[in-house]
Amino acid sequence: MQVLSSHPRPTLHECVQCGKCGLLSFLSRASTTFECKYCGSFNTLEKDYTISEWVQNQIDEYREYLVRTTENDKFTALAANSVQEVRQGYLTNEQVGRLRQTMKNAFLTHKTINQLSYSIQKNVGITDLKVKVAPAKNVEGEVIRGSYDAVLPAVYRASMIAKTESVRLTNNARLEMFEDAGVNEAEWNAINDERTCEICQELDGTVYSSDEWYPDMIIEESHPGCRCFLRSLQNE
16 A cells, blocks of 8 residues: 655654654655654644735635634534544544534634644544545546555645645635635635645636625635635725
């Protein structure tokens, strides 16, 4: 079984939680996340961001919408629908409830993305996720690589959940705010830097009318870990 996006790489760093030096680490290629061998917390060599910085807007401006959106969200993409999915690593109902509360507290207390990742690790109990990777096809639709079983390590999942769910929930809350404000159009905004993928570059600047946008569209139209956001064109 293949391990996705992570490989063992022992190194020494000072833990931001317990302050001890000497992390036996698993470095994620995508997020450079390390696990402390003393306290088990996650550390990252990436620059840390407040949630507002990560989602590219001030969440204080729509915090009431964000709290309500989070309280009512079912976290469908992360939740298990069967005993088999629980065994694979999807979240139980209890874990979903803890994740919901953890995300809500993060929005209310101005946590950073790294702090949120640690809280998810500590409060939710994230485990490795066993997944089946779909076959890859070329532009003609021919299969160029078959499907295979893989593992998404827990150390990577908590960081990815923190980033993905922050963007997903804030965009959902903003769409509710747009609807209440009578906004008719919103523009897809990508973060155009060296990390921006081709998918998001192509979507950048796309304008959606109010009858075209829908909850979770940022993640469903792009990918987990997306940093894009929808901007109101009401005053344009």
